[in-house]
Amino acid sequence: MSQQLKKEITLISGIGQLSTTLMGTGLFMIPAIAAGIADRMTLWAWLFLFIAVCPIALTFAGLGKRYPNAGGTAYFVRMAFNPRLERSVAWLFISVIPVGIPAAITMAGGFLQQLLPSPLNTSLWAQSITLCLLVLVNLSGSKTSGRLQSLIALSIFSLVAALLWKGQIAPQDFTMPPLTSTSLWPVASALGVMFWCFVGIEAFAHMGEEFKRPGRDFPLAILLGCLIAGLTYWACSVVILKFGAYGTPEFDVTSIPWLSDHLFGTQVSALITLVGFCACFASLNLYLQSFSRMLWAQTKQSRPQSRIARLSARGIPANATLLIAAVIYLLILLGEFARLDLSLFLKLANSVFVFIYLLAMLSAWKLLHGMARYLAGIALILCVLVFFCLGWSAMYALIIFIVLGFFPGRRTDPLQQHAT
Template sequence: MAQLKQEITLFSGVAQLSTTLLGTGLFMVPAIAASIAGELSLWSWVVLLIGICPIALTFASLGKRYPNAGGTAFFVRKAFNQRLEKSIAWLFLSVIPVGVPAAVALAGGFLRPLLPDALNHSFIAQSITVLLLVLVNLSGAKTSGRIQSLIAVSVFTLVAAFWWYGDITPSTIQMPSVTSENWALIGSSLAVMFWCFVGIEAFAHMGEEFKSPERDFPIAIIIGCLIAGATYWACSVVIVKFHAYGSTQFDSGSIPYLAQLLFGSKATLGISALGFAACFASINLYTQSLSRMLWAQAREYRPQSRIAHLSASGVPANATFIVGLVLLISCFIGEFTQLNLEFFLKLANGAFLMVYFMAMLSACKLLTGARRMLAYISLVMCILMMACLGWSMLYALGLFGLLVYKIKPVNQPNPNIAK
């Protein structure tokens, strides 16, 4: 049976997860959250980080015990059955038409100022982004990890520069007081902010490619989440201080606005390059995880198919080409729908939350002792976040129910033979 190369180190793993969690989210979610909750969004980040910690730790325990490219789908099969495994795999893939177009469009928006006038078109920029994603993924996880490590350092440097030039010190930060009426606003902002931590389940697909998965995989998840959470909060402090929120222009333009305000117009091209790199890093891991999901399913159920083959460099090339084509089609459709980012984020978050919920439910059955208790806590956290999403959860719940109903049971005995 074909096996992926084990090339990911602890450092590159932390870099891949932290840049994935930051990626597109850093350039839109803090401003959108501040538009919903204002200064209270600073507390929203604290609440979200507290809520995500047990989920991250549970994912770390699952990945340590069951390192597999199938990710959550593999956990679900180990805990339950192949029918639910396939349903959750297709639910994960369903994020492509609702979540990925918005992310690629944002990356393309940063790329456009860097392109010559003849190529300065939205769909062309998105197509170039998808092509680069395919090329980087074909180069293997090791090269991808090095690229994302450089991007991670650049993003942290940018946020640190915002604090320096914005004259922000710990003594100047004032967390707003919270009353009972404020929790509704905090909950509403959490429905959007969960997008910032939806890379954990994608990262679970990379466990099989760690050099030392039992040691490094859980540490990478924990450190990556903490770094990303602290960076989001630090960026939100700057956005709130300079009131870079409250309009549709700020939803995806708060970071360029702050850069021009604090650094001057000379920084515009640099911010565009960094914005594209950060968004690219986020989508890159999803492209890896989606291709590995397809490959893992093919390896398990259709080992002789072309999708189950690996390239000479140990990469699921055919699966990567398929994901790239679907991304391109999704971007073409997304280009003409013109729906706002908040709408897409909530639908995608619903699908991700359902994936998280099934992973935590599997952990309740697969893990033991203190880890099982942590899984139960994580399950409650997922339910609370689902409540915050409200109607947006209907997309994920309806689709998951349809998948469970339509997918036929696997390896069931023929009743005629039994007779």
């Protein structure tokens, strides 16, 4: 049986995977939350955010082009520094599972629950079905997954385009408000929340090895995926600002469904709910893929004869996928019965993502040369600034990185105890 991942991802499917992952849960809540913080100054915040993300995206593109590997950022760190730091990053990435994935599945389940018949329309059933669908799509292969996410991307773009058309958005709605010194703090506060919208590039880095032409298509997929997602967020924010669909906790998660009901009527509510579920599903799908490939890559390196290091006949790390899905389901049960605070989980997950970006940029500073190295330096400074802006939640990422990554002992590979 081949121990190499299949190269099935094309440029189009890669763009679809990344753009839907970046939008995911964020499109249905972040624009309204940001508007509640900065009002119309949110338009400036989106512009600043996209400018800041450009060097980060370009640096990830440069790393993926030169070092396509299922290990993602952990592999970049290994190439730049040493295997011990690689294990630290692997632990760091895995630490997102208990804080980020159950929260995201809860959001997806919230949409699916509205579509399920009784008695399946409960939170636990909806989350369970969501996880089962994720496993089935992942086990079907990257090619099938890419096609599905491209269709989801088209449905999201169609929804936003319909909102622009039905909302009669005119050129004056895109007018930027005057930028003053007093507006800088609200813009900065909004940026701290909006960075979530471009979380996903680090997960996409794990897919570089599966591109048919990684040298050309992987960098283009990152750049075009970020551009498409950024424009979609911008357009969605314009509609939300025009109709005032922000400013209360209820609008934080229901702004898009409310706008759809307001503009199209309640008869399309089921369709909008389905699009919302698909958007969340797309984001989760890439993360499950990236987690399984990172675990497979780490185990293959440390214990190549273990079952986790094997690939299925389809060239999929099936055992790694099933193991991670089992862990996620246990966490879903814990969250369902303990009623844990999802907003706290999202803040902790955000600290991990930003720190992973920071480590990737630091690796790029050492690995890349010429203009790409200077671009990585700019991206590194931006990531450091964002990381400090996270406040106390940044401690979660630091503790995981230092304590678990450098824990003394004979073996420190993440999840290695499961790899037998």
